[in-house]
Amino acid sequence: MPTRRTLKEVAAELGVSTATISNAFNRPDQLSAKLREQILKQCQQLGYHGPNLAARSLRRGESDVIAVVLADSLSYNFSDPVANQFLQGVADVLVKHEKQLLLLTSLGESQHQSSAESLPDGIIFYGAPAGQSFERILRTGKPALAVDFEQDQVGSVNIDNFDAAKMAAEHLFSQSVKALAIMGLRLKDSEQVENFEQDSLPLKSGEISCRRLAGYLQAAKECDYNIPHQRIWHIPFNKPELAEQAVKQALTADPRPDGLLCMSDVIALAAIRVARQQGLRVPEDIKIVGFDDIPEASRSNPALTSVCQQSRQKGQLAATRLLNKELEGETLMPTKLVIRESSRG
Amino acid sequence: MPTRRTLKEVAAELGVSTATISNAFNRPDQLSAKLREQILKQCQQLGYHGPNLAARSLRRGESDVIAVVLADSLSYNFSDPVANQFLQGVADVLVKHEKQLLLLTSLGESQHQSSAESLPDGIIFYGAPAGQSFERILRTGKPALAVDFEQDQVGSVNIDNFDAAKMAAEHLFSQSVKALAIMGLRLKDSEQVENFEQDSLPLKSGEISCRRLAGYLQAAKECDYNIPHQRIWHIPFNKPELAEQAVKQALTADPRPDGLLCMSDVIALAAIRVARQQGLRVPEDIKIVGFDDIPEASRSNPALTSVCQQSRQKGQLAATRLLNKELEGETLMPTKLVIRESSRG
């Protein structure tokens, strides 16, 4: 039966040395074009399709594999539109460079986890990793880049979440919103939708949410507007169902919010749906601003005003920097407010 | 500087044999719990975080990596909601079994490609692969499974696309639709949105579209309804922009369609948007049926009637079968028509 062939076997069958075959695959300049051609064809026929990755990688010390370490579960990332755009960007670049993509998560610290980390030639951390993953990998000295979180041991690609959020809030204030609510993402550790009730900025928050909240609050402050904690909501995951639940709660507040600052478009789109279900007109009765500018934001009805953060380009940039070994320093990508007020109904 | 440690180094430093360390990581029963505990801790301190994957995998002949080979580009798959749900399902299962996920594409037949194929312990083909990928991997005898395409050399997970499409079409006919159009996905090789103008069923089509088209046409036939080729559209990729473009063209036909059979929800949702932009009421003026039942289908306004194909479960099942080595036979997953007529505006 056709089983896995080895270079050695094939070399024996063809009556040449293993080195020659290896060269045929890896170093065209080391042998005549004619011989190479002939060898490749014969390998094909013998069912040898190129070197075994494990062996090759063990020997060479590199694998042509790049890993993205996701802060959340794999499944969650496949369901999140922002993560998907980011991964699209990463994939755009990896494919061009003939690198393979290994998807890892920093959750569930098993030994398999850390073994897997030894394979890739470079690593992109997407979101602040749980557990020891980050420290472990840094200590190996592998090329690594941080995306969407701040820390100083390694280069990073990020946006200015504070400024971007401030910009979103200012937009709302400029439209004379009276009763604001903030639909926050991951403001604390709880897995429940609930009010944000701490007195200070949260400790256990993902960097991103922290910065965005601070941006919102700063804008409010500059307008002498106070946002009490009862009008700030914590949504544990960026999922439509949770967002709808939170928005429903938020809309029962008195006075009912006429402006909603949403930390993601998934939340903002949920807000639009809930508002309309309740007979509210958007934006006449309630103004909603999102964050991310995911593709669905422009397709929604009414279309969503949101902070565009170019997630795909972020992925492209991160992958490019990693492959080019531009590992130092923080790149802050620009954001802009995309204002879409017109209804298309 | 902290560089990559090897088991051998660590063994020397700790004054034990390499086998003992290896056992500490891989076979707890081969040494005393106390010694193991101690060794693991010391390794930790010395910066040895477990065996190198390449070496381990070379030696053991398995890697604990599972690959999904995507028929289209990586980027495209990250953008496609159906693919994302499928990958979620795969990830659900892999994580539980502590397997890692390598994402490969059958496009771009480079040598790196086939090298990468040598690493995984098992492979899921998602959609009929381009190039030689499929044959190559089958010849290695690795566990493999086909998803969403038909072929007889390997087990598969699929749905009955013919039946499902027929069901969708019958639903439309039961509502006395008079002027039907079919918004087809990948009915031919062209990368343009255009009419499907061949006389016979297409040759170069992905299996899926073929079967769905046949299902639509069968339902039509049973109603003595003829669908001319000018009312069948080919959309080359499952993207909202292309779908909108196709729908705009379709709606200029005379008589204007009052029923649209869409081969995906992405297309159907685009159809709803375009129809409403043109002042048509859905479903009063035009009835639209999708395919897939992606999450967005239930959130849209009006909500979309669609064929549910449980993509996530499909991924779970495929991964489970692969890991359990249930590699024979075709699993046909059930589909059902999800009827959502009420508008929530």
Next chain:
DNA sequence: TTGAAAGCGCTACCAA
């Protein structure tokens, strides 16, 4: 319970 050693498949050095 621990240690010594072979060898997984390959690449790259060096010699011919």
Next chain:
DNA sequence: TTGGTAGCGCTTTCAA
């Protein structure tokens, strides 16, 4: 231009 060969880091058999 080609061939011989050491050794990448690990696991596992066998012997102690």
